[in-house]
Amino acid sequence: MIQRVLIPTDFTVNSLRIVLEYLENSGNQQVELVLTCGYNLGESISFLLGFTLDDHLAEMQNGDFLKGCEIIKSRFKDKVVEMYADFMISKNRRYVRNYLKGCQIAHIVVPDTFEFQHTKNSFDVVELLKTTVLPNMPAITPVCMGEDGLQTQDTLDGFFFRKKWRFTYE
Template sequence: MIQRVLIPSDFTVNSLRIVLEYIENSGDQQVEMVLVSGYKLDSSIGMLLGFSTADHIADLQDEDFLKGCEMIKSRFKDKVVEIYGDCMVSKNSRYVRNYIKGAKFSQIVLPEAFEFTHTPNSFDVVEVLQTLPFSGVPEVVTVQMQDANLQEHDGLDSFFFRKNWRFSYE
C-alpha cells in the first residue's frame, strides 16, 4: 500500500532537505509526497474568484526546485511514487482537519529547527500543524534536520551534489 505523506515546504531547493531526511530515515514503504505551503487568501472578490492553486504553486516553484524534485524521484524511484505541491489556504483548525482528512494523508512530516522562506501572503504550515491534536491517523513523523550549516544554501550544486549521488540529469 502506498502512503500519502504531507511535507511542509516553501518550494525552495533548501526545503527539499526535509524530503531527503524523511526518505533516508524511513523504511522501504512506497510514498506519494505532497509538498504543502500555506497561503493566506485575500478577502477581495477578485482574489477569491481568480485564485488558482496550480497558478500560485507554478509562480513559487523555480527551475532548480523542479529539477531537485526530479532528482529525488530518480534517486529513490523504488520508494517515491510521486511528488507534487499543494497549498493550504487557511489556518482555521476545521479547514486544516478537513484538508488532511479529505486528502487521506497517512503521515505528516514535521521538521525540527527549519526556517522556511515566507512571502507577505504565506504562513507557516508547521506551526499550524503543531497546534492541532492528532489521534493516531495520520501518524506524525518528526525529522531531525542534519547539516544545519546548509540552511543558507539554496542551490542544486551546494546541496544535492554533496550527497555523492551517482546519476546523470538531463
C-alpha cells in the same frame, strides 16, 4: 500499500532537505509525497475568483526547486510513487481536518529545526500542524535536520551534487 505523506515546504531548494532526510531515514515503504505550503488567499473577491492552484504554484516554484524534485524522484524511484505540491489555504481547524482527510494523509513530517522563507501571503504550516489537535489526526513524524551549515544554502549543488549520487535526470 502506498502511504500519502505531507511535508511542509516554502518552495526553496533548501526546504527539499526535509524530504531528503525523511526518505533517507525511513523504511522501504512506498509513498506519495505532498509538499504543502501555507498560503493566505486574502479577502479580495477578485483575487478569490481568479485563484487557480496551477498559476500560483508556477509563480512560487522556481526551476531549481522543480529540478530538485525530479532529482529526488529519480534517486528514490523505488520509494516515491508520486510527488506534488499543494497549498493549505486556511488556518481554520475544520479546514485543516478536511484537508488532511480529503488528501488521505497517513503521516505528517515536520523538521525539528528549520526556518522557512515566508512571503507576504504564506504562513507557517509546521506550527499550525503541531498545535492543531484533531481526532484521528495522522501521525506526526519529526525529522532531525542537524546543524550542518546548509541552512543558508539554496542551490542545487549545495547538497544534491555533493552527495555523489548516481542518477539520471529526465
